Amino acid sequence: MVPTKKSIVWKYFETIDEKSARCKLCQKIVKTAGNTSNTMAHIKNVHKAVYLEVFKSNNSAAVIKHSNSGSSDSFSTTSKQDTITISESYLNEHQLSPSTSTSSSMDCSEILTHNTQTDQKMDYDKVLSLKRQRSIESSFGEIHAYTSTGDKTKRINNAIMFMICRDNQPFSLVENEGFKNLLKVTVPHYKIPSRTSVTRWIDEKYDALSTVMKNKLCCVENLTLTSDIWSDLQMRSYLGVTAHFGIGIEFHVVTLGVYHLDERHTSEYIAQTLTKTYEEWGFNTDKVTAVVTDNAANMVKAVEIAFGKKKHIPCFAHTLNLVAQHVLAIPELQEILTKAKSVVTFFKQSCVASDELRKSIQADTKLIQDVPTRWNSTYYMIARFLDLRNAVSEILIRHKTAPPMLTGMELTILTSLLNVLQPLEAATKEISGDKYCSSSKIIPLVHCMISKLKNLVIEESLIKDVQKRTLTEINKRMGAIEQVSALAIATILDPRFKKLHFEDAMACANAVIKIKEMIKKNQQDESTVESDSDNSDKISLSSDLWSDHHKLVQRNWKTNNTNESLSDELSLYLRTPVSRFNENPLEVWADYKIQFPTLYNVAFKYLTMVASSVPSERLFSKAAQVLTQQRSRLQAKRVNKILFLQSLEKKYWDL
Numbered sequence: 001m002v003p004t005k006k007s008i009v010w011k012y013f014e015t016i017d018e019k020s021a022r023c024k025l026c027q028k029i030v031k032t033a034g035n036t037s038n039t040m041a042h043i044k045n046v047h048k049a050v051y052l053e054v055f056k057s058n059n060s061a062a063v064i065k066h067s068n069s070g071s072s073d074s075f076s077t078t079s080k081q082d083t084i085t086i087s088e089s090y091l092n093e094h095q096l097s098p099s100t101s102t103s104s105s106m107d108c109s110e111i112l113t114h115n116t117q118t119d120q121k122m123d124y125d126k127v128l129s130l131k132r133q134r135s136i137e138s139s140f141g142e143i144h145a146y147t148s149t150g151d152k153t154k155r156i157n158n159a160i161m162f163m164i165c166r167d168n169q170p171f172s173l174v175e176n177e178g179f180k181n182l183l184k185v186t187v188p189h190y191k192i193p194s195r196t197s198v199t200r201w202i203d204e205k206y207d208a209l210s211t212v213m214k215n216k217l218c219c220v221e222n223l224t225l226t227s228d229i230w231s232d233l234q235m236r237s238y239l240g241v242t243a244h245f246g247i248g249i250e251f252h253v254v255t256l257g258v259y260h261l262d263e264r265h266t267s268e269y270i271a272q273t274l275t276k277t278y279e280e281w282g283f284n285t286d287k288v289t290a291v292v293t294d295n296a297a298n299m300v301k302a303v304e305i306a307f308g309k310k311k312h313i314p315c316f317a318h319t320l321n322l323v324a325q326h327v328l329a330i331p332e333l334q335e336i337l338t339k340a341k342s343v344v345t346f347f348k349q350s351c352v353a354s355d356e357l358r359k360s361i362q363a364d365t366k367l368i369q370d371v372p373t374r375w376n377s378t379y380y381m382i383a384r385f386l387d388l389r390n391a392v393s394e395i396l397i398r399h400k401t402a403p404p405m406l407t408g409m410e411l412t413i414l415t416s417l418l419n420v421l422q423p424l425e426a427a428t429k430e431i432s433g434d435k436y437c438s439s440s441k442i443i444p445l446v447h448c449m450i451s452k453l454k455n456l457v458i459e460e461s462l463i464k465d466v467q468k469r470t471l472t473e474i475n476k477r478m479g480a481i482e483q484v485s486a487l488a489i490a491t492i493l494d495p496r497f498k499k500l501h502f503e504d505a506m507a508c509a510n511a512v513i514k515i516k517e518m519i520k521k522n523q524q525d526e527s528t529v530e531s532d533s534d535n536s537d538k539i540s541l542s543s544d545l546w547s548d549h550h551k552l553v554q555r556n557w558k559t560n561n562t563n564e565s566l567s568d569e570l571s572l573y574l575r576t577p578v579s580r581f582n583e584n585p586l587e588v589w590a591d592y593k594i595q596f597p598t599l600y601n602v603a604f605k606y607l608t609m610v611a612s613s614v615p616s617e618r619l620f621s622k623a624a625q626v627l628t629q630q631r632s633r634l635q636a637k638r639v640n641k642i643l644f645l646q647s648l649e650k651k652y653w654d655l
Contacts, residue, residue: 168646288307289311292609316442343405354366367384
């Protein structure tokens, strides 16, 4: 009699009695009742990898191992878990059936010895991926990563702090129901911190990153500071200070502080705050190339007290603002502007008129209301009003309470006014950046503005008066701009401009003389390092009769060599072709560094200056987003820390 085949599933089970067996893999007791239904189901559901090994041991073609040369679309791999893929079509057609006591049932071994011809017809395009069970070590490692000292917890904590500072989120964000639900779904093992913990972490982050920035500022040779004063919703005054410097061919900016001013804004008190700033950050006034503020008397005097008179540079954007405001104050022009403002105000206060305007132009474009403290807002109001004048006129006619529309002559005057104000608006935009060289652009911009205004062809008498007054104001406030040595030096050492835009030959010559003096001073500082070689020469020449002669020759050679190199570097640079306008001057000087090593240091010092205090004003715009009505109780020190962390690049947060 042929012995009955024994199912391969018994290889993984140990018989306890007639009705139960123990799994050798997980030690679980499974009821058998004399057949393999439960045992096979246990292997299939709990030990899937072993279940697939059953096919491998019987030379089944249904098992497909992942190959490194295989297509990434047909196979899936993981870095931490092995994956075995099996044809889905085969599993659907050939389910592994348990053995029973009836003769009609198909035994497991019969399935494993299936005809190979059937295997060849399998659909290999459909692949079912089954992962191995996670090991105990990896499971505990995953749990440990979410403990208070785990790597994933630290990264999530850092990401939460970054989001709060960069996106102006309140500390109570971690207590919001939606935020908690988000983390519960994405990282269920993560323990959400409290508001107090987040506050403490931000203080610690500020201490760590401010130390990093202090060390970085110590290595920087030249700094430019900008400063301005601002008041919040509760009329608390703050002094903002930003630092600007260059590293390589890149411009960098960092917020040094937003300090609460609790006394009268006298020049002495502001100077004390500025002094406190550079002492706190560990650099002295020698590193400060310039301090840019507005033209307020107390700010100018404060800079003179703290840094010296020669280091103050008036904000070019603020000066342009004064020019434009004085021009727009002409009474006849104010009447037309007031009429246009009333129309804009009507549309701002009437939902019906605003809806009709959107339907008429089939867009969400709306009229712009001007702001008294920003002249360019008036420019944008006029430009938008002229663009929508046809639709606005049609709507005003249909409303009885609407203000009168501007006449054709008044619209023509506003059109001509835009042509006069356009050079000022373009210059304001050009000078307001902090990631490119702006100090060398002031003198060329003034020259180009005057040239553009003079070449305008204007017919209206009122706009001719505006043009004349604009030129007068520019000459009054910026006529001596070439006499500012720092700006003149920056312009000459910018390969894009050099001497092209100088109208005052004497101012240009003075700037060239100062550049030569700085080159000479740098060379003298470098020559002191060679004192050891001079001493060795003295020893060798001391016993020679002609030793005094040799010393005189040596000194004369050094003097001539210094004067020649000084003349050569500057003269050769000025004879080189002017660079293209869209080039970064720091990149050009990186190429010139080998040819003009001494002049490079002077150029880098002045080209990394900024020409406006817009970065400080932009800082207060960010502060207004932090000090909202919901966060009005934030202390000044906390605001200072948040704005500092907000100003840092993402790479510092990953330290």
